[in-house]
Amino acid sequence: MFSRLLLVLGLSCLAFAAQAERLKDIASIQGVRSNQLIGYGLVVGLNGTGDQTTQTPFTLQTFNNMLAQFGIKVPAGSGNVQLKNVAAVSVHADLPPFAKPGQTIDVTISSIGNSKSLRGGSLLMTQLKGIDGQTYAIAQGNLVVGGFDAEGRDGSKITVNVPSAGRIPSGATVERTVPSGFDQGNSLTLNLNRPDFTTAKHIVDRINDMLGPGVAQAIDGGSVRVSAPLDPNQRVDYMSVLENLEVQSGEAVAxxxxxxxxxxxxxxxxxxxxxxxxxxxxxxxxxxxxxxxxxxAPFSNGxxxxxxxxxxxxxxxxxxxxxxxxxxxxxxxxxxxxxxxxxxxxxxxxxxxxxxxxxxxxxxxxx
Incomplete structure (x- = not known):
């Protein structure tokens, strides 16, 4: 059934008004979304611009914990060790939908101590976790920092952009897949980017005119439920055509x-x-x-x-x-x-x- 409907959808897309918007531009599929990841790590190799450990003791604590994992024990009484080339950082990234283990994503690194600059540094292996506490990616690599600063002996200083933050393109490797729910159930829900009753009605009418009454149902002004095939391969083909439908959006509020x-x-x-x-x-x-x-006047008393x-x-x-x-x-x-x-x-x-x-x-x- 759905195979024939795909052909009907493809032919109908060509005959619709050109001034309408594509469904993929005004709505998204419920459950198909990115997920935020965060981690804590160390950036090393800095040129004397790292944290001052007397003011950021967590940097030294993290460094000692890392050395302990390699069997290296820092002697007692070395609490005043200055790690000028090391900085504690937070690492965050967005895990896109359908990301699979082995794929790479970009990461952003930001100093959380008093490091002056992360320029020239390298991020050591850092776990990136989700809100559930599970590790979804591992980040490591050399930073790309757009800002820099320079300081003279007389105290004069110049700073361009923000040198305390940087990025690592493709700097994290995905280790775990996030279930999206795309292939579950016999229907999909489309969430409008801008909730509007008129737009929701136009989407329902547009789909039902081609597939028959009841295929699409409006849940509210921001969501539309659409019947979908159970087979994942057919569902992908079905949504590929459906998201390119031209739908007339409702006019915005004044x-x-x-x-x-x-x-x-x-x-x-x-x-x-x-x-x-x-x-x-x-x-x-x-x-x-x-x-x-x-x-x-002359000779007066004034x-x-x-x-x-x-x-x-x-x-x-x-x-x-x-x-x-x-x-x-x-x-x-x-x-x-x-x-x-x-x-x-x-x-x-x-x-x-x-x-x-x-x-x-x-x-x-x-x-």
Missing amino acids: KVIINSRTGTIVIGQNVRVSPAAVTHGSLTVTITEDTQVSQP QTAVTPRSTVNAQQEAKPMFKFGPGTTLDEIVRAVNQVGAAPSDLMAILEALKQAGALQAELIVI
Whole structure:
């Protein structure tokens, strides 16, 4: 049955509207996800930029534990040993879905002590564990550090980027597979990247139009359950075609995003403004302080004195009032604001005032 459905899916994809989005771009398969891994290890081979063990005793403790595994015992009374070429680091990575033992993944290394730079160092064998405490990968290799720092004898110093963190491309080998649940059960659940009831309905209608009623069912505004073949090989072929279906997404919620720190303003396409009249201007007051010397007449009893003189000037910019008609669109908003030459800070004040007046038909978000 599903073999014939694959052919129907492939032919139907070609006839759908070109402006729609692929299903793989707006939804993901439940259970098919990456997993975070973390580990703790040592970076060696640094050029005197390692941890100061008097302030980071855990570095020396870790180093001694490593030597003990090789049968080397550090003599007692050596607690003040300075390991200038060693640094304690945290190692983290993302384990992609379907990763198999023997494959490699990238790892990121960050100093957790007071090491000045990890440049030129090598990470010793480090276990990467998941949230369940199991080891899923082993990391080791030479670091690639993009930053560096330099310091002179007079105390002057320059730092470029962050020298206390680096990466090892393909620096960890996968040792354990994470079950994904992709090949279990007779159905799969598609989770929308942006939950939307309209998009969920379009996905259900699109699939059911080709495969028949009941094949796809909406669980809620963010998930759709789809029947799938039991055979893993057919399931992969089935999802390969299904994820390339063109689906019309629902329009986004009307939003206006304001970044008050950078002056960035983003207005969504569905923003509307109710009838409103806006005027915006600024009053500039300039105060100038001058001094004058008061000189008395000759042969008089007066004394020379210095007197202050203030000049106050007020100037207000003349900016015309502009009116928003019913159902004003984004293009009309931008055109009206540009006509009065409003700066980003002025536009922020206008949008906030429109929201308070109930004329801005959008969600106003300040970040």
